[in-house]
Amino acid sequence: MLELKGITKRFGQQTAVQDESFTVNPGEIFGLIGQNGAGKTTTFRMILGFIRPDAGEVLWEHQAITQINRDLIGYLPEERGLYPKMTIEAQVQFFGQLHGMTRAQVNAALPGWLDRFQVKGKKTDKVKDLSKGNQQKVQLICALIFQPRLLILDEPFSGLDPINASLLEDGIHALQESGAAIIFSSHDMSNVATLSDRLVMLKNGRTVLNGTVDEIRAAYGRTRITLEQPALTAAELRALPGVAAVSQHGEHFRLELTDAAAGRAIFQAVSRDGYIREFSQQAPSLDEIFRMKAGAADA
């Protein structure tokens, strides 16, 4: 189990992370979200022991993370980097052995990983000759092949097309099933929503959201209604009690409510003809919540 207990990091006058606390359990996928400069990478660097927190502590299995066997940590940095002149095999061998695998173990495991991520190329190909997407997959294999117990992925989906993104999701789930604690950051809220068991949102170094995706969404109430071909016009919808805003996309309307309780009356109004093709009352999406939190003034 990874535990962050009240960690704070300052760079000169600037506070990068302030009193941040969360835990990531074995077999759990934990999302870390926030705008650029919110403190995500600083948090990762403190977990990895690259920088020391000014206050608080980072523990793995109740032991200071700087004291543990580092072989069990896998890390995919935000800015990708490999040895361009090395072959795929030599590259993965190096990282596998760096994390305690033997040469034979890497050789046995590598074909399976290349297959799982559908890397186009032979293991004897040089990295510089691969496409950017395939290079990214090779780097991912370097971070996963030794079956880390703690996996840290900084923006793992950036630059991946939807097919490769779903291959990555499968890989992360496979590692989750093996009991690894996984923490990742992403700017794509749909990835975060589908992958995370729990998440934390940072804003200017402070934690502004913490919980499961459902818990966080539920805290905002079912204040969004999606309609298709309602019996009312946009102006009529805007005039209904409890409606704060209306937006229209073709035959679809999206209503923002001031109070979730207004939903019942709105349903009756929009289905007064006895039929409506779609009526869905939901909590705001994670993307909307992210935008609201990011745009809100600091507390």
Add this chain to the structure above:
Amino acid sequence: MQRMRKLNLIAGQVLRKNLHGFSWWFMALMPLLAAVLIGGITWYMSSTSQPARVVVVAPTPITSALQKQNDDNQKYVPVRSEAAGRRQLSNKDADGMLVVKTTAQAKLYRRDDGQSISTSQLTQALASLNTLTVAQSLGLSQQQLGRLLATPKVTTRSVTFTDSGKMQATTGKSDGMKQILSTVVGFLMYMFLMSYGSIIASEIATEKGSRIEESILVAIRPQTQFYGKILGVSALLGLQILIYAVMTAGAWFLRDSIPAVKELLNGFDWAQIGWSFVLISIVFFLIGIVSYTVLAAMCGSLVANQEQAGQALQPVLLLAMVGYFASLSTAGANGPVISTMSYIPFLSPLVMPARYGVGQVTLGPALLSVAISVLFLGIFTIFAEHVYASNVLTYSEGGIFKALRKSLTLLRAK
């Protein structure tokens, strides 16, 4: 145990990467290629060049005496008349014609496009004949003649003077040899120091710039990585010396079978160079390369990316250049500046072997300089390790000196 495994892994990685590349092999084999080339050219020139052929028109005793002087460079061939000699000259069968009336008076005709004829050798030969003739005409005995022709024995001792004015004997190598030794030692040291410095500085700068460093340092402490890289470069260095040792031993054993090798080996005056000089040079070679590698590794960690790798090499380049030029001027200068430089770490590996080679210092001061360099290397390596650890994941665009100042502040704060 785990740390040792990772140390070896990093060292092996440095070794493999360089052995798979072109640069290291080029650097390691270039001096050998140059030696083979020089030996080959020397052998080719000596094997294809003919001795200068001088036809001699002279009384038989003189031609016989001159023929006894024949060697690889000059050959005297008697002809009956000047006309016969001219024919040979015109047909390019001879390079010159010597017409001797008496041993005191002779005329030499030589072709402009012929082989060069040593007039000093020729004059000396005629002078000896003349002395002999005059001695005979004066009725001198063989003993008197021997005394007349005896060469005075001159013994040379090279000396230096200490600051207190005391005279000290030195190894006394010739000026030409002094110049060659100091130039070759300085140049080779400079070339290898720069090459190894460049290897490690650009490797670290590239790893930093490509951000692969972060992935590596997840599993390994920066200090272990630092020493792993130094160990890797040391292994490369050991391999380079082993190649030279094997090649030298091979050349030595094959010297009688391969004329070019024999020619090359004969070109060196081993008695003048001496084994102690070779050993001192090897020791300084090792200390120098490890010192500059440590410095280059430290400087490499201070830059942000590979584009700045050149900037990282600047301090290395400057120091090595100072040492190089000092080593070049060693043969012609033995003042306090050069003397002091031969004890200063980073400069001593370039200057001291040259000074020792030309006989300015004896073994004692050279060993003292080795001791100073080794001690300094130990302390400097620990310092460089700390700077490396605090900088290898820090990306500063303000240049290496700003980064160094920052890391010194961090080190003091720890």
